[in-house]
Amino acid sequence: MSAASSPPRRPRSGNRRDEAARLAVLHAADDLLAEHGFGALTVEAIARRAGVAKQTIYRWWPSKVEILLDTLVEDSDKRLPVPVEKPTADGIRGYLRDFARFLTRDDAGKVLLALIAQAQHDPGTAKSFHERYLGPRRDRERDMLARGIEAGEVSPTLSPDAAMDALVGPIVYCALTGAGVPDGLVDTLVESLLRPRST
Numbered sequence: 001m002s003a004a005s006s007p008p009r010r011p012r013s014g015n016r017r018d019e020a021a022r023l024a025v026l027h028a029a030d031d032l033l034a035e036h037g038f039g040a041l042t043v044e045a046i047a048r049r050a051g052v053a054k055q056t057i058y059r060w061w062p063s064k065v066e067i068l069l070d071t072l073v074e075d076s077d078k079r080l081p082v083p084v085e086k087p088t089a090d091g092i093r094g095y096l097r098d099f100a101r102f103l104t105r106d107d108a109g110k111v112l113l114a115l116i117a118q119a120q121h122d123p124g125t126a127k128s129f130h131e132r133y134l135g136p137r138r139d140r141e142r143d144m145l146a147r148g149i150e151a152g153e154v155s156p157t158l159s160p161d162a163a164m165d166a167l168v169g170p171i172v173y174c175a176l177t178g179a180g181v182p183d184g185l186v187d188t189l190v191e192s193l194l195r196p197r198s199t
Contacts, residue, residue, distance in 0.1 A: 024050040025057060026071045033068065034107040038114040043067075065118065065125050068111050069132050075108035076133070082140035087148035089196030095144070096167060096186045103175035113175055138164065154194040166193050 028049035033041050041064055047054040061067045080102045083091045103109040115133075119126035141164050148154040156163040167189050174181045190196060 021050070021052050021056065022060070025052060025060075025067060026074065029064065029067045030071045030075070030107055030111060033114055034110050038118060065115070065122075065128060068115060069128055072108060072111045072115065072133055075106075075111070076102075076137070079106060079108060082137065082144055084140075084144075087144055087151055087153055089148065089153045089190070089194065092144065092148055092154065092194065093186060093190045093196075096171065096190065099168065100171050100175075100181040100186060103171065104181060109175070113172075116172065116176065148194075152197060154196050156194050158193065163193055 025046060028046045029041070032045055032049060036045075043054055043057050043064055046064065046067065047057055050057075057067070061070070080095075080098055083095055085091070103113065112133075115125065115129050119129045138161070142160045145154065145156065145160040145163060149156065149160075158166060170185060170189065171181055174185070
């Protein structure tokens, strides 16, 4: 094809992300956080591990927190989806068990715990964390519980939001303190807070 008949090239945008480089940055951030913790994680280290320029990262993300939020959102959607099929008490119980495993055995769970900790003393992190992760996930969890109530599968003793706080709170606390999630904790929480329908 001659140059005259070639389709015009789209202008390049400095902010348009190369997908391979974007994924390399996300994986590098995830791995480095798991290896060294939040405090030792730097944009320079992420750039070195990902094989991209530091300036490239700063064009795409304003901080390491935003990089970690991208990794958390993507990994959670893949590894810890909120059930959307017909709700059952066992399905909700299974979701909470998966959440406990995610926090204690998955590198992405370490990202979640690190962001929770950072949000305690950084208002900017707290705001982004709520807007980009906690808010949207809580909307899906609330919908899951509402559908379970409508189907007669569960009968929470609290409002949907308070019930989710009471269900996930002890699991997060165990993970944040470095303790394992005790066997039977999820079952106890579900039986106490959701009063599942007897089969």
